[in-house]
Amino acid sequence: MATLHDYRMDITPNWCPGCGDFSVLAAIQKAAVNLNIEPENFVLQSGIGCSGRISGYLNVYGMHTMHGRSLAVAQGVKLANRDLTVVCAGGDGDGFGIGGNHFVHAARRNIDITYIVMDNQIYGLTKGQMSPTSPKGFLTKSSPEGNPESPISPLQLALSANASFIAQGFSGDIKHITSLIEQGIRHKGFAFINIFSPCVTFNKVFTYDFFKQNIVNLDDDPQYDSTDRTMAFDKVEQTDGFVKGLIYRKERMDFVDALPGRSGKENLSNQDLQLSADQVQNLLQRYM
């Protein structure tokens, strides 16, 4: 039985006191223990940013990759060994800016990994420039006259990319995000969880208080049906994206099962690599 202690790493995160990412770290560890996943079977991939440092702060197979590419690396890990639990985490700049392309394609490909974005509407590590989720008019170091661009909606983007599990939470509610992460890991397919994770140093607008006051809880809406894609789209529209809970979920065949001749086979990482004489003969036949 894995315990929280097993998941702890004796390194103090270099995050600012109060940074939302602490809660996300705690929630991932708690979810893994609740699901009784052994740490050696848990791979945490992360991108580059303050949030990206997360993979070094728990004792698993942690991989800190490149800015924007962690999702692609994570898919490679899962394709090689589907017995591993693969979680990928990073910032909004990492996931929707420089890595936006991989986000869309991972969603439609539907590989069984969980993708957590710590969305602080700003670039933290590079000290406060605007991000793809910064609203129009937002004042940052790189938009001193106000952001001239409109933000993207991560949830609507995930919906249109055909993601099979979409949820959103807020760092101020660890219990809730722990539950979302557990559901995401259990979901067989690509699970996207956007977590509002305040940057207390560079973002003075989207603060803990802001989210406490403005976020709509889906649990309070008995009419909400998370299998209805249109309803999901509308809900995000109506709340301007400030909504938490399970937004959408639909079982869809996972990518590995969809690959020809792959379903039910031994993991790639467990294959016997030496070919028999017959196998060699078959490989060459076409060219004789």
Added chain:
Amino acid sequence: MNIKSEVSCLVGGMQGEGIESVGEILAKALGRNGYYLFGYRNFSSRIKGGHSDFHLRIGKDPVYNASERFELILAFDHESIELHQRSLIDGGVILFDPKTVKIDQITIRGGIQSIAFPFSDMAAELGSKQMKNMVAVGAACALFDQPIGVFGDAVREQFAKKGEAIVEKNMAAVKKGHEFLQELMDTRFPLEKQPQSGQRLFLSGNDAISIGAVLGGCRFMAGYPITPASDILENLVQMLPNYGGVAVQTEDELAAIAMVIGAGYAGTRAMTATAGPGISLMQEAIGLAGATETPIVIVDTQRGGPSSGMATKIEQSDLHAMITGTHGEAPRIVLAPSTVEEAMLDMPKAFNLAEKYQCPVFVASDLVLSTSKQTCEMANLQLEDIQIDRGKRVAETELAMSGDRVYKRFAITDDGITARSIPGQKKGMHHVTGIEHGPTGHPSENPANRVAQMSKRARKLQCVPMNDAIKYEGIPQAEVLLIGFGSTYGAIREARLWMQKEGAAVGHVHVRMLHPLPAAEISQYTEKAKTIIVVEQNSTGQLANLLKQHISIHAKLHPCLKFDGVPISPSEITSFCRELI
């Protein structure tokens, strides 16, 4: 009549007309008759329309490059004649299709014969114009005095999927071409008969790379389509599932190499294949693989650059990108096959090196090597000798006994190599990052650690074995030394043979590993040489500069460069040499 030990023909027409199938069938049948073949395809970026041609060289002895001179041109368009008639030998023959070639609009040079051959009409009579290619096969076979029998099997294999009726029709087309030529003229270029051979393959460098990957234990491939590397993705998508593997087409090259790093980290032999712009996109990830000591294999089928450059033309200009590409300094190994056989065997080698030295390994192919087809002798391949060496891995028992909570994946060792633990291994957990890190993989900016880790990674390459890192051919004490890498091997070899025939003391070093450079092995020959000519297909002399960096041969080194997109020919090399000596 002169019996020939070697003949060449060119088939040319509009792209998309199936020109290559003429070469394919001729090659298959003649290969079974015991001849050695080299097939070079000259194509453009257009899919349909636009001229393309296929050069087939047929020899009694092994051939490693396209011939400069043809005995025969089979012309389905004007360009086939206009562009290539000067390459015909005196007494050479052009058989053209009067349906598509208006011969009175072309000035045919003296000493050659052009004959209208109604390929299309004959094919139409037999039921389908498409079979004009098969009529051409029959004509070529008669001209080279080849028995028509062996073509039966080749045609059958090509068309078997389409049913017996189609096979019969195509065979009839071959016969018709054969008969018609015999009525027209004598057997003009009879090929010397060849005794039965051992088992052989006829395949392209890209085919060989794909096969070599599977033989070498590759079980994951990720790629993004690009000329001339796409064949490798397409081949492996078909092949890998039969051996428990997977190939996926990604959204871009950034994703391709990132997935490969993930799969390599998770313990699978993984590769990508790309060219030109793809290699540029992969630069950052090469550094990540180097810094995280992750084994990956990257095939670069070099083509004309920079930018989109000349996508369908040969160039060998990615040397710098492969050897030093990425920011900072990251270890890697670069192999450079020069024949189809080597392309196949370098793949298992690349995977072994990648896992042994825990770094990216490049296989530097180029457009001509990747797309040309060559005869490959099974006896030379010795595939049964291929060994899989997975490098240093930490054993479960060792981990079980360890008192550490975090495995020291990057502990400093004498040879720089640390045993890997693979996700799933109990107590093997550790961190991996492109940030400079200490033994457990956690970030560290400590100056001493930085030096220790950088040196550790660099030290690994000092142990890479240098046997087979060059190949040498020619007389032992050569005064004139030719040096090259990649697909120019055949042209350099032929140039050397010609010059030796004229009495020159010529030798040839072909560099088979570009990084780490086998400087000591090369020096053995450069020391004795008076004149060193480095032959390469780029404009700045990348190999020449690399050699100068490692060996002091500045005064006697002469770069022989070609960067017009056309494969260098033996006579270009010999005339360069003659001017120098």
